[in-house]
Amino acid sequence: MEQLNANVKSEVDYSHFEILEKGLGKDLIMVGRFNVPLRLAPIAHRIYDIYxxxxxxxxxSDCGAKPSYILFCAAIKEMDDLKxxxxxxxxxxxWRDAINNAHNLQFGVGFAIKHLKRIARAYIGFKAMKRKSNTKDMLNNKDGFVEDCFREAKYFLGKPLSIGLFH
Structure with a gap:
């Protein structure tokens, strides 16, 4: 969890997102201020409609902000696609890097930061549930952290990771 809050240089690039690997400049559609790849348009519209x-x-400038916006949308799209x-x-x-890039440009992405922290807790809980060991002792249950991780894991299990992000 500490790594989510780490102030480190972003390593994220278009090549990290399969959806951006092909035809990034083709089949664009305007959503808000930016032309986005058609495959990202549904996510960009959902973000715009809700937030x-x-x-x-x-x-x-739009020219300076667009790459971070595209990476942000790609990260949210992956959350929508993956379990x-x-x-x-x-x-x-x-995903942290893509969200932080947008955050560093003063985009209003607090909702995504909060959601990513939920996913991280769920991931920790999921891994611990798979191990079925003395997890509570291993994770040093401070302030109910372990219970939060298990609760989040149960919430996300079998669902798209974007669940709860668009409400």
Whole structure:
């Protein structure tokens, strides 16, 4: 969990997202301020419809902000496509980097940061449930953290990781 809050250089790139590997500049559609790849449009529309223009508070030019917006949408799209048993720590940290890039440009992405922390707790809980060992002792149950992890794991199990993000 500490790694989610780490202030580290972002390592995320378009190549980390399968949806961005092909035809990034083709079949674009305007959503809010940006032309986004058609495959990201449904997610961009959902974000816009529920949270408004998350880029409105950014002082970056559209040209400077667009790459971070595209990476942010790609991260949310992956959350929508994947289930808890399909992610790993590397994927979660790439999502963190994409979300933090947007956050550093003053995009209104607090909802995504909060949701990613839920996913991380669920991931920890899921891994612990799979081990079925002395998990509570192993994770040092401070302030109910272990129970939170198990609760989040049960909540996300078998569902898209975007569940609860768009409400």
């Amino acid at each position: 408004g223009d998350i880029t409105a508070s950014s002082t970056q 808890l048993d399909q992610v790993n720590e590397t994927k979660i940290l790439l």
